[in-house]
Amino acid sequence: METVEISCRCKDCTHSVKEGAKLYCYYWDYEQGMSPNTVEELGFCNNGEPS
Numbered sequence: 001m002e003t004v005e006i007s008c009r010c011k012d013c014t015h016s017v018k019e020g021a022k023l024y025c026y027y028w029d030y031e032q033g034m035s036p037n038t039v040e041e042l043g044f045c046n047n048g049e050p051s
Contacts, residue, residue: 008048011041015049
């Protein structure tokens with residue numbers, strides 16, 4: 001079994017922004033007129049950068 005170290009959760013990432021009750025990730029590109037990716041506070045990705 002492989003062990004994964006979580007360096008940054010979405011709620012603590014510089015790329016995430018809380019708007020109302022939702023948390024959005026602005027790391028990934030999205031097309032104009034579309035909403036950014038909705039993420040979970042305890043979610044994580046390899047591109048997370050702690051704030």
